[in-house]
Every structure is written in structure tokens, then in C-alpha cells.
Amino acid sequence: MTRMIIAGAQLGPIQKADSREAVVARMIDLMNMAADKGAGLIVYPELALTTFFPRWYMPDWNEVDTWFEREMPNGATMPLFERARELGMAMTFGYAELTPEGRRFNTSILTNRKAEIVGKYRKVHLPGHDEYDTERAFQHLEKRYFEPGDLGFNVWRNEGAIMGMAICNDRRWPETYRCLGLQGVELVTIGYNTPAVNSQMNAEGLEKRLFHSDLSLQSGAYQNATYVVGVAKAGLEDGHPLIGGSIIVDPDGFVLARAETEEDELIWADCDFDKCAFGKTTIFDFARHRRVEHYGRITSQTGAIVEV
Template sequence: MARIITAAAAQMGPIARAESRTSCVNRMIEMMREAKSRGVRYMVFPELALTTFFPRWYMEDWKEVETFFERTMPTKETLPLFEKAAEWGIGFYLGYAELTEDGHHYNTSILVNDKGRIVGKYRKVHLPGHSEHEPHRPWQHLEKRYFEPGDLGFPVWRTMGAIHGMAICNDRRWPETYRSMSLQGAEIISLGYNTPDENTSAFEPKHLRNFHNDLVVQASAYQNSCYVIATAKAGIEEGVGMIGGSLIAQPSGEIVAKAQTLEDELVVADLRLDLVQMGKETVFNFAKHRRIEHYGRITSQTGVELPPAGEVEGEDVLSRK
């Protein structure tokens, strides 16, 4: 019997700094209501879905910073989302800023099942940006200031009829993210993102922001034979353009659904999980084809190590006559 899960990327338009958690949750519930009417059983909300993307501002007062963080989940404001998920039988991924009981700050996502119960947690590993104020930028990207690198690795969870993994934003650019989860059999990898349409670190044509987003999601879906649901924050948020472009890619690498707006929008597709097996059993049959004896450099080294200086002379094959 074919395994089919109707899933959605629940793209959100901009969230103003002054917008309340309650307002954000009401927007999510409205998309969940639409999802119910379209037969969706699982949906993915963006990274930092409860607030504006606050790392764009330099703040010295940590009391101010922590107003963007959640100390528990669900909170009073988010509980209605969990209740509707249980009532309507829809699981979801939710990204938010997490402040732990012992004072650690993470960029976090949770996996909530179709009974409204938290079954998984992930903390963002690949933090982009910088840690100190850089006034020459039109806006900041201070994730390295406000968050610590995730400490949970890349786990997966068998729930809601599939093997699920999670990632957040910049994680999607790193092949190690997907391979770590696909080595555990991941069939659906969900990720939320908040990506500006301009790279303030270096010149980059704006069209490449969307191109690279699609590229890494599609290539990773193919190379790991899984579905990837990538969900954006979109539109002009506090004066900064966000790329949007939420999409669902299938194991062939093809895009099967994509956002058409920069607003709150539900992007729906049927995930035919039997398609996952073709790649996992043939081209990307890891047990049969991986050669881990040659991959040690990947985990033993971070930065680039150049070969010794001086041109390699090579073997004199021309003298063999």
C-alpha cells in the first residue's frame, strides 16, 4: 500500500517588531485551518516564526534581547496552536528562539505530532553572520552574538507515518546536515528560514539568493533521496527584504510545490514516500557504495589546509622512450 502524506510549507509574510506572539499564532492557526480543508496532515512553519528576525539589530541590553526568547514550550500564547493541531490532527514544525532554564540561548525548532505533543527538538548548528556590531552594514546579522551553536546534533524521529529530521536556515547550505540525517533513514527533512534578499557581507546579485536557496534544497533532496520542506519568512520585514520562495522538493530533486507570493501562503504537496526508497536502494544505497575510509578529512578539519607551497614537478613520462 502506497504511503502518501499531504504536507505543506506554511510561509509567513513579514512580522513587525511590534507584532505580538498572539497575532503570529493567530496567523498560523488560519493557515492550519486552510490546511485542514485541503487534507494536510503535516505542515512546516518558518524559523523564528513567533517574532521578527531580531538578529538584524545590535542590542547591548540582554534583558531586551531575551524578550524575543521563549522559556518553555508551549507558552500561553502558543498553546492554541497546539490545541488546534490536536483537534484537527495536523502535526507541525515550529521555529523559535529558546532560552533554557540554565541560561543558554538557541535558535530552535520543535516537531509536534498530530496529537499536539512535542516529539522532537533541534537546535541550529550552522550559525551564520557575526558576533560584534559592524556599523558599516545596512543591518546586522548577529546570530553568533545571540545564539549558541546547537548541542543536539542531527537526530531523526519516527512519527506520523515517516522518519522526520529537522534543520534551520543556514543548515540547508551544508551537505553534512542532510547526510547526517539520511544516514538514519530520514524521509522528510523540514527546515524554516529567514533569508534576506541581499548579502551584506559581500556583493552578490540578488537573483542568486533565490537560485542558491532552490539549488541546495533540490540537490540535497536528490543526494539523500528524501523530501525537503523548506519554509520561509517573506516580504519586507522592518525595511529588509526577505526572499520567500518556500518550496517542497521530492527525492528526484524536482520541485513539486513552490510559493507564488511574499505573504502568508500555504504551499501543499502529496509526499509519496515510496519514492524515497528508489534512491536509497540504488544510486544512494549508502551501505553498498559509501567509502568512509576516504572521508576522514571531513570531520577532522574545519578550515581549508592548502597543499605545500611550490609547484608539483610530476613524473617525467616523456623520457620513457
């Protein structure tokens, strides 16, 4: 039997003026709380070290690069890695990655209990736009500041479970979970920074945004018989509200734990990975039930084409 207490470390807002060192101290506080609960893995949000900088249009790429990390761990994050190693706790968190070749990605890493990086994922489904948009209530320039991820959807056997990662908008795309599900995934971790208001439709506010987040995470868990942990950076960040709603979902799609605030908050659940087996060998036994001869359109076509 493989089971683990998994903690979701929701972060409240990170303001533009907040240093990485101050944020890491908050992350360590949550890690210490997770240790008190017996957690073996802690999950932090997307872009966990900084404010959500893609909300600003920055023509100066030197300014843009101040929000990126050139190595991991680095001086600011080393205390987090050291504390994780002391506690024997695996972790995953997101950050903006600048490679030695000058490429920029929205990235997440996974460590083992020795604080060794065992997995890396780069966000595939980038939302938003790449130039200043006068029609939006606020900017969402991920397509300007990041390249689409080039590592694909992978899994790692880590601490006895098969784990995969995704980031924010990836959670809305069923292809994300199915690519991981086809590798036997038992835990999908997803950090997100999601505005509480749709920049292109102000009437779509917090209630609908939270509903859609839950719907995406729960359906992905159920349809692939896997645990899913979705963790937010939340609250009023530089005058822009982000949703909370961090949840831990079981392989039947039921919510085991839910954040109640938009501040730094820890949620946790005792996850028995053997519970993934039933769904994987019955209704979602892919080997018996999938009909790949009918799925070619999924990978041969991008946009919808109306032919009737």
C-alpha cells in the same frame, strides 16, 4: 504505503511591533487552510513567532531575552497547539529558545497529530557575526544571540515517516542532509529567514539568493533520496527584505510546489514516502557505495588547508 499531504506555511513579514498572539492567529489561519487540503503535517518557518531580531545590535540582554521563549507551549502558542490537536495535524516551527540554565538557541520542534512534542532540533550552522560590524549594510548577529546547537542531527519516526529537521543556513551544508540520510530520513523540514540582499555584497540580490536556496534544498533531497520542505518568512520586515521561495521537493530533487508571493501563503503536496526507497537502494545505497576510509578529513579538519 505511507503517504501524507504536507503543507508549507510561508509567513509574510512580522514587524517588531507585532505581538506573538497576532502571529499565532495568522499561523492558525494557515493551519485551517491546510486542513481543507487534507494535510497531515504543516511546516512553519524559522523564528516563526517574532521578527528576525538578530538584525539589531542590542547591548542590553534583558531586551534580547524578550525575543526568547522560556517554555513551549506557552500562553501565546497554546491556541496553535490546541487547534493542531483538534485538527489531528502534526506541525513543526521555529523559535528562539531560552533554557532554564540561561542558554540561548535557535530551535525547531516537531509534534505528532496529538500536538505532543516528539522532536527538538537546535540550529548548528550559525551564520553572521557576534559583534557590531561597521562594514555590513545591516547586522546579522546570530552568533551573538545563539549558541551552536548541541543536539546534533536526529530523526524521529513520526506519523509513519522518518523525519528530520534543520534550520535556515543548515540547508547550505551537505553534512546536514548526509547526517540525516545516514539515518534513513524520508522528510527534512527546514524553516528559514533569509535576507534578500547579502549584507557584505550588495550586488548579490534576490535572484541569486533564491537560486542558491533552491539549489541547496533540491540537491540535499536528491543526494539523500528524501523529501525536503523549505519554508520562508518573507517580505519587507522592519524595512529589511526577506526572500520567499518556499518549496516542497521530492526525492528526485524536483519541485512539487512553490510559493509565488512574499506574504502568508500555503503550499502543499501529496508525498508518497515509499518513493524514497528507489534512490536509497540504487545510486544512493550508502552501504554499497560509500567509501568512509577516504572521508576522514571531513570530521578531522574545519577550515580549508592548501598544501600544494
